[in-house]
Amino acid sequence: MTTRDPGDAGLVRRHLRLISGSGSDEAAHHPVTESDEIEGLVPTPRVYSRVTGPSWEANPPGRASNPLAAYADELARGTPPFATPRPRRPIIALRQISVGFGGVHALDQVDLDVAEHEVVAVVGENAAGKSTLAKVIAGVVQPSSGVIEVDGAPVTITDPGMARRLGIAMVFQELALADNLDVTANLFLGQERLHHGLLNVLEMEETARRHLNKIGARITSVRTPVGQLSGGQRQSIAIARAMLGEPRVILLDEPTSSLSITQTAEVLNLIQRLRDLGRAVVLISHNLGDVRAVADRVVVLRHGQNNGSAAMSDVSYEDIVAAVTGAVSTLPVPRQTATPRVSFTPSQAAEG
Amino acid sequence: MASGPLVFGSQTSLREANRARIVETIKSFGGLTQVELADATGLSSATVSIIVKELVHAGIVATRSTSRNGRRAIHVTLARRLGLVAGIHFSRRYLRVALADLSGEIVAEHGLPLSSDHRADTGLDRAALLITDMMTSIEAEREELLQVCLGLSAPLSSATGAIYTPGILRGWDGLDIAAALEQRLHVPVLIDNDANLGALAECRAGAGRESRMVVYLNVNEGIGAGLYLNGDIVRGATGAAGEIGHMSSDENGPICYCGNRGCLEMVAGSRAMLESLRPTHGDLRLSDLVAKAHEGDPGCRRVIGDSARRIGIALAQVCNILDPERVVVGGAIAATGDLFLDPLRVVTARHTLPGEGPSIDIVAGCLGERAEVTGAIFAALGAVTVPAGTLPLARSA
Numbered sequence: 001m002t003t004r005d006p007g008d009a010g011l012v013r014r015h016l017r018l019i020s021g022s023g024s025d026e027a028a029h030h031p032v033t034e035s036d037e038i039e040g041l042v043p044t045p046r047v048y049s050r051v052t053g054p055s056w057e058a059n060p061p062g063r064a065s066n067p068l069a070a071y072a073d074e075l076a077r078g079t080p081p082f083a084t085p086r087p088r089r090p091i092i093a094l095r096q097i098s099v100g101f102g103g104v105h106a107l108d109q110v111d112l113d114v115a116e117h118e119v120v121a122v123v124g125e126n127a128a129g130k131s132t133l134a135k136v137i138a139g140v141v142q143p144s145s146g147v148i149e150v151d152g153a154p155v156t157i158t159d160p161g162m163a164r165r166l167g168i169a170m171v172f173q174e175l176a177l178a179d180n181l182d183v184t185a186n187l188f189l190g191q192e193r194l195h196h197g198l199l200n201v202l203e204m205e206e207t208a209r210r211h212l213n214k215i216g217a218r219i220t221s222v223r224t225p226v227g228q229l230s231g232g233q234r235q236s237i238a239i240a241r242a243m244l245g246e247p248r249v250i251l252l253d254e255p256t257s258s259l260s261i262t263q264t265a266e267v268l269n270l271i272q273r274l275r276d277l278g279r280a281v282v283l284i285s286h287n288l289g290d291v292r293a294v295a296d297r298v299v300v301l302r303h304g305q306n307n308g309s310a311a312m313s314d315v316s317y318e319d320i321v322a323a324v325t326g327a328v329s330t331l332p333v334p335r336q337t338a339t340p341r342v343s344f345t346p347s348q349a350a351e352g
Numbered sequence: 353m354a355s356g357p358l359v360f361g362s363q364t365s366l367r368e369a370n371r372a373r374i375v376e377t378i379k380s381f382g383g384l385t386q387v388e389l390a391d392a393t394g395l396s397s398a399t400v401s402i403i404v405k406e407l408v409h410a411g412i413v414a415t416r417s418t419s420r421n422g423r424r425a426i427h428v429t430l431a432r433r434l435g436l437v438a439g440i441h442f443s444r445r446y447l448r449v450a451l452a453d454l455s456g457e458i459v460a461e462h463g464l465p466l467s468s469d470h471r472a473d474t475g476l477d478r479a480a481l482l483i484t485d486m487m488t489s490i491e492a493e494r495e496e497l498l499q500v501c502l503g504l505s506a507p508l509s510s511a512t513g514a515i516y517t518p519g520i521l522r523g524w525d526g527l528d529i530a531a532a533l534e535q536r537l538h539v540p541v542l543i544d545n546d547a548n549l550g551a552l553a554e555c556r557a558g559a560g561r562e563s564r565m566v567v568y569l570n571v572n573e574g575i576g577a578g579l580y581l582n583g584d585i586v587r588g589a590t591g592a593a594g595e596i597g598h599m600s601s602d603e604n605g606p607i608c609y610c611g612n613r614g615c616l617e618m619v620a621g622s623r624a625m626l627e628s629l630r631p632t633h634g635d636l637r638l639s640d641l642v643a644k645a646h647e648g649d650p651g652c653r654r655v656i657g658d659s660a661r662r663i664g665i666a667l668a669q670v671c672n673i674l675d676p677e678r679v680v681v682g683g684a685i686a687a688t689g690d691l692f693l694d695p696l697r698v699v700t701a702r703h704t705l706p707g708e709g710p711s712i713d714i715v716a717g718c719l720g721e722r723a724e725v726t727g728a729i730f731a732a733l734g735a736v737t738v739p740a741g742t743l744p745l746a747r748s749a
Contacts, residue, residue, distance in 0.1 A: 262462060276643070289474060
C-alpha cells in the first residue's frame with residue numbers, strides 16, 4: 001500500500017495492463033476503474049449517480065440508467081431520493097410490543113429494528129422500559145402483545161435458550177459471573193468442552209485465549225479467578241462469554257456504569273470492534289456521552305413508549321436530552337428552516 | 353538487542369522472539385507480575401524469570417517486590433528513564449493518550465471513542481483521568497510526569513492558545529486549552545494542531561525521515577496539513593498555517609463550519625463523502641467507507657477517488673508554492689492505499705509546475721492512526737526542561 005508514485009511510465013504501464021485485460025486483482029473485480037478519468041479525460045457528468053447511486057453493476061442499462069426516468073420512478077413510489085438512508089433489512093424487528101406487570105404498562109406498543117453492522121442505543125429515564133425491552137428480546141420476559149420478527153419471520157421467544165438458538169445473546173447489568181471460578185471456567189460455564197467424559201481444560205483454555213484475542217479483550221491470564229479482575233475486565237469477560245456462541249445480536253445492559261475511565265475505554269473499543277465484526281449491538285445506557293461516541297442510531301423510550309428514533313449523525317446531544325425528558329416527542333427535532341444536506345457532486349467543478 | 357545475524361528456528365532466534373513477546377506484553381498491560389506474565393505469554397515461569405533478569409540487566413524493564421493474594425510476587429514494568437511525558441490527541445471522533453519515558457519509549461497507551469461535537473470540559477476531564485489511571489497502572493509517581501502535549505484537530509492561535517476560528521470544533525471555542533488542562537494535571541501543557549504533530553512524527557520517525565521539506569496531509573474526519581520545512585514545523589504568524597482543509601475549492605459550495613463557502617473539507621472531506629453515499633449505502637462511518645472500499649464496493653471506491661481528485665488540486669497549489677521533496681499522507685483515508693493515492697498523484701502531478709525531474713513524491717505515512725499522538729510525545733520531549741537535581745531516580749538503575 002505504500003507504493004511510490006509510479007510516474008508517467010508507471011501510469012502508462014498500468015494502463016496497458018488495464019487495456020490488455022491482464023490487470024491486477026483490483027481491476028479484475030472492479031471492471032469500471034477510475035482510470036478513464038485519472039488519465040485526464042473530461043469526466044462525463046454522471047447525473048444519474050445522484051439519483052440511483054453510483055453502483056454501475058447494479059444498474060442494468062435501460063430505464064434505470066436514464067436519470068429522469070429513475071427519478072420519476074422514485075417520486076412515484078413516494079420515496080424521496082435524497083437524505084433518506086436506504087433502510088437495511090433488520091435482523092430483529094419488534095412490532096407494537098407491550099408488556100404489562102399487573103397494572104403497570106412497562107412497555108406500550110414499542111417498535112425497534114436492529115440490523116447487522118449497527119450499534120443501536122436505547123436511552124431513556126429510569127423506569128422508561130429500557131431493560132424490559134432488552135429482556136423481551138432475550139426471552140426473559142414475555143410480551144403481552146405484539147410481534148417479534150427474526151429475519152422477517154415472526155417468532156415467539158419463550159426462554160433465553162431459544163433466544164440463544166436464534167442468535168441473540170444478552171449481557172446483564174449484573175453480569176452473572178462466578179467470582180470464584182477462573183476466566184476459562186466462566187466463559188464455558190454450562191457449555192464445558194469434554195474429552196472422554198472429562199473436562200478438556202487444555203482445549204478450553206486455548207479457545208478462551210484465542211477468543212479473547214479475537215474480540216480484543218485485555219485480559220492477562222485465562223487462569224485468573226474472575227473475582228480478582230477489574231470492572232472493565234469483568235465486563236469484557238461477560239461480553240466474551242455472550243460472544244462465544246457466535247451470536248448475531250448482542251444486548252448490553254448498562255455496560256459502562258460504575259467503570260473507571262480506562263475500563264470504559266476498553267468496553268467502548270470492544271463495542272466498536274463487535275460492530276466492525278458485523279454484529280448487531282443493542283446498547284442500553286444512561287451515559288449519553290458514551291452512547292453518542294459508539295452508537296449509529298438512537299431510540300428513545302419514555303414511560304414505556306417510543307419517543308423518537310434517529311440516526312446519530314442527525315441529532316445533537318440536546319435533541320436526545322429533549323426527547324428523553326419529554327420536551328419533544330419526535331427525533332430528529334424538526335427545525336424551523338430545513339438545512340440542505342451537503343451533497344458530494346464531483347461534476348460541480350466542470351459545471352461551474 | 354540482537355547481535356549478529358539470526359537464523360530462523362535457532363535457539364537464539366527463539367530467545368529473541370520470547371524477549372520481544374515479553375516486552376510487548378508488558379507494554380500492552382502497563383505492568384504485571386511475573387506469574388501473570390507467564391500466563392499472558394504462555395511461556396514457562398522459569399523462562400520468564402530468566403528473560404526478565406536479562407531485561408533488567410539490559411535496562412529495559414524494572415522489577416519491584418509486591419504481593420498478590422498474600423503471596424510474594426515480582427511486579428515487572430518497562431524501565432523508565434528520568435521521568436515521563438504524555439501525548440494526547442483529540443481527533444473529531446477519537447481520543448488517544450500515550451505515556452512515554454524521556455528516551456521516547458512509549459510505556460502505556462489508551463484510546464477512547466468520542467462523540468461527534470465533543471465538548472472541551474468532559475474531553476479534558478477524560479484525558480486527565482486517563483493519564484492518572486495509566487500512571488497508576490505503571491506505578492508511577494505523580495512527580496514523574498514532566499510535560500504534556502495536546503494535539504487538537506483545529507487551527508490554534510499562538511497568541512491566545514484558543515481555537516483560531518470559532519465553529520470548527522464547536523465544543524472547544526474560546527477556551528485557553530493548555531491552561532485548562534494544566535489546572536487539571538498541574539504540569540506544563542503544550543498544545544498544537546494535530547496535523548503539525550503528525551508531520552513532526554512522520555518526519556522524525558516515519559515516511560518523511562530522509563526529507564528536508566515535507567508536506568504532511570491528514571485526511572480524516574477533517575482535512576489538515578502540517579508543513580515541515582528544514583527541520584521545523586511552520587506555524588505561520590498566528591498559528592494557522594497549513595489549513596489546507598479550508599482552501600477554497602468551490603466558491604459557490606456549501607457553507608463551512610468556519611463561515612466561508614466551499615472549503616475543501618466541505619466538498620471532499622469525510623462528511624461530504626459519507627453524505628453522498630447515504631441514499632444508497634445508508635449511514636456509514638469513515639471506517640466502514642474504508643472497509644467497503646477494500647472489499648471492492650464500487651460506490652465507495654468512486655467517492656474516495658473523487659475526493660482524492662479534489663484534494664489533489666488543492667495539494668498541487670501548496671506544492672507550487674512550497675516545492676516540497678515529499679508529501680506524506682496520513683489519516684484514516686490513507687489506509688485505502690492506492691485507491692486514494694493514485695488519483696491524488698495523477699491530479700497533483702497535472703496541476704503542479706512541470707519540470708525536468710520526476711513528479712512530486714506522494715507516499716502513505718508509516719505511523720497510521722498513531723502519528724499524531726507520537727508527534728505529541730516528540731513535541732513534549734522537546735519541551736522538557738528540568739534542573740538535573742530534581743529528577744526522580746531511574747528505577748532501572
